[in-house]
Amino acid sequence: MNEHIINFENVNFTYDSQEDCNSPVLRNLSLSIDKGEFVAVLGHNGSGKSTLAKLTNAILIPSSGTVTVNGLDTKNDDNTNAIRQTVGMVFQNPDNQIVATIVEDDVAFGPENLGVPPAQIRQRVDEALAAVGMYEYRDREPHKLSGGQKQRVAIAGILAMQTDCMVLDEPTAMLDPRGRAEVLNTVLELNREKDITVIYITHFMDEAVEANRVLVMDNGEIVLDGTPKEVFSQVELLQSIGLDVPQASELCYLMKKEGLPLPNDVLNAQECIDALVAALEEYRCP
Amino acid sequence: MSVISITGLTHFYNKGTPFESVAIHDINLEIQKGELLAIIGHTGSGKSTLIQHFNGLLKPDKGVVKFNGSDIWENKKHIREVRFNVGLCFQYPEYQLFEETVYKDIAFGPQNMKLDESEIDRRVRKAAEFVGLKDELLEKSPFDLSGGEKRRAAIAGVLAMEPSVLIMDEPTAGLDPRGREKIIQLIKKYREETGSTVVLVSHSMEDVARLADRILVMENGSPVMLSSVKSVFSQRSRLVSMGLNVPQIAQVFSGLRSRGLPVSADIFTVEEGVKELLRVSQGRGIQ
Numbered sequence: 001m002n003e004h005i006i007n008f009e010n011v012n013f014t015y016d017s018q019e020d021c022n023s024p025v026l027r028n029l030s031l032s033i034d035k036g037e038f039v040a041v042l043g044h045n046g047s048g049k050s051t052l053a054k055l056t057n058a059i060l061i062p063s064s065g066t067v068t069v070n071g072l073d074t075k076n077d078d079n080t081n082a083i084r085q086t087v088g089m090v091f092q093n094p095d096n097q098i099v100a101t102i103v104e105d106d107v108a109f110g111p112e113n114l115g116v117p118p119a120q121i122r123q124r125v126d127e128a129l130a131a132v133g134m135y136e137y138r139d140r141e142p143h144k145l146s147g148g149q150k151q152r153v154a155i156a157g158i159l160a161m162q163t164d165c166m167v168l169d170e171p172t173a174m175l176d177p178r179g180r181a182e183v184l185n186t187v188l189e190l191n192r193e194k195d196i197t198v199i200y201i202t203h204f205m206d207e208a209v210e211a212n213r214v215l216v217m218d219n220g221e222i223v224l225d226g227t228p229k230e231v232f233s234q235v236e237l238l239q240s241i242g243l244d245v246p247q248a249s250e251l252c253y254l255m256k257k258e259g260l261p262l263p264n265d266v267l268n269a270q271e272c273i274d275a276l277v278a279a280l281e282e283y284r285c286p
Numbered sequence: 287m288s289v290i291s292i293t294g295l296t297h298f299y300n301k302g303t304p305f306e307s308v309a310i311h312d313i314n315l316e317i318q319k320g321e322l323l324a325i326i327g328h329t330g331s332g333k334s335t336l337i338q339h340f341n342g343l344l345k346p347d348k349g350v351v352k353f354n355g356s357d358i359w360e361n362k363k364h365i366r367e368v369r370f371n372v373g374l375c376f377q378y379p380e381y382q383l384f385e386e387t388v389y390k391d392i393a394f395g396p397q398n399m400k401l402d403e404s405e406i407d408r409r410v411r412k413a414a415e416f417v418g419l420k421d422e423l424l425e426k427s428p429f430d431l432s433g434g435e436k437r438r439a440a441i442a443g444v445l446a447m448e449p450s451v452l453i454m455d456e457p458t459a460g461l462d463p464r465g466r467e468k469i470i471q472l473i474k475k476y477r478e479e480t481g482s483t484v485v486l487v488s489h490s491m492e493d494v495a496r497l498a499d500r501i502l503v504m505e506n507g508s509p510v511m512l513s514s515v516k517s518v519f520s521q522r523s524r525l526v527s528m529g530l531n532v533p534q535i536a537q538v539f540s541g542l543r544s545r546g547l548p549v550s551a552d553i554f555t556v557e558e559g560v561k562e563l564l565r566v567s568q569g570r571g572i573q
Contacts, residue, residue: 044464045432045465174460176489177489178529203461242462242464243463247533250556251560258560283567
């Protein structure tokens with residue numbers, strides 16, 4: 001067994017439909033993700049994030065190089081079922097991934113396909129819905145739920161398959177702030193309490209700062225890989241590849257350029273306030 | 287002068303069925319000519335229902351909607367005119383692209399207005415240029431464009447009708463930071479060049495802070511705040527209780543103030559923040 005849950009080794013990927021096969025979507029990408037990590041993936045559209053996500057559970061197979069999940073090669077068809085029981089995916093649009101007309105039926109869809117005995121399915125569905133805070137909605141119609149609730153149902157569907165790893169591809173892109181918070185908090189809790197490995201693709205920097213590790217992709221390559229503090233201190237690099245940084249980080253970066261003695265790893269409003277108060281101590285009113 | 291004026295507007299969902307519920311309730315609102323009004327509120331607060339009354343896509347169950355002083359429902363022929371004048375760009379408008387080419391898609395609105403061919407052509411090219419779509423893209427299928435390009439093509443379709451009021455429902459949702467920035471610049475430029483009234487529905491407080499003159503906050507189908515950016519964002523705890531927030535930079539400045547730094551609490555963009563900190567320190571202590 002491999003100690004990494006997911007391993008990419010020199011992975012190249014080119015879509016068949018691509019006109020220019022000399023510019024692969026992923027270029028010679030190597031990456032290891034450990035069990036229990038919460039990895040945020042940033043990058044502008046077309047940087048290869050979603051391709052990376054789809055390679056993790058054999059929706060896509062590398063053009064060259066190897067992707068393994070718990071040591072199983074995704075290229076080998078015999079491994080596909082085991083891989084998909086290990087890595088579950090949640091996509092951007094909540095309306096595209098709900099298959100049933102009742103919430104609990106939707107959550108049961110995965111385990112049913114796995115051939116889990118009915119009594120166990122019942123238990124798994126109840127547990128999964130409770131874990132995402134949607135148990136009391138179990139007999140509702142999914143189309144009447146809010147976006148955040150639908151995404152939590154989709155997450156419950158993956159939990160019910162008892163996968164160890166969850167890959168979420170911009171799960172909050174279509175949600176309002178409350179829905180975004182619901183989904184992010186649900187995923188953070190599952191990561192911390194159930195030790196589920198999370199790969200979380202997002203355009204929202206305030207979400208990425210919650211991860212243990214942030215990967216930044218550009219042009220099919222990983223250009224930054226580190227803790228949120230390490231990554232968001234690279235304001236210039238991030239902006240040059242079309243990404244944002246949190247406003248707090250940007251303000252500190254710009255004031256540091258103006259000569260204020262500020263740290264360059266400020267992530268959130270509180271750290272920014274502390275740093276600025278310290279730097280501007282002499283101007284404080286008594 | 288108000289371009290859209292709403293009095294006592296109420297709308298029910300599933301009216302006349304056992305599932306009847308109030309979507310928006312007794313709304314009074316004046317939208318001033320040339321302003322940018324942002325509407326915020328969490329999902330289900332009634333934002334989309336409200337804006338669909340602005341151009342007569344929904345008919346009020348109670349109340350009156352006036353465009354340039356006349357009731358839009360007074361005369362059936364009038365409503366068509368209103369729809370050309372009040373352009374509504376839905377959320378995820380790229381899902382509504384349907385024509386064979388980008389050109390034809392953008393031309394759809396002007397064609398419905400029964401304009402002559404040369405005028406349609408002028409408008410399509412102007413709108414496409416305005417949103418930054420190159421000429422060679424016009425003959426492509428809209429489905430071959432990137433996500434951000436599709437969004438801009440769909441917006442061009444609304445702009446080509448040259449509406450005097452432009453309503454945009456979450457124009458930046460789902461885009462990457464670069465795509466978002468393009469749309470924001472587009473809205474700014476549009477206002478500068480045309481002086482049009484814009485209504486912007488958004489979940490991004492950062493975008494709202496950069497663009498809006500006034501903010502309308504909706505909750506449970508009712509307007510709960512309608513005021514300047516400054517006065518709405520100064521009520522953070524109230525916004526948070528509604529599932530909303532203020533831009534992070536505003537949190538920073540209110541924090542700095544409460545810690546005794548003599549900064550203004552009315553800072554809502556990073557740019558303003560830098561200026562304010564420079565003002566406070568007046569360059570002293572800063573090399």
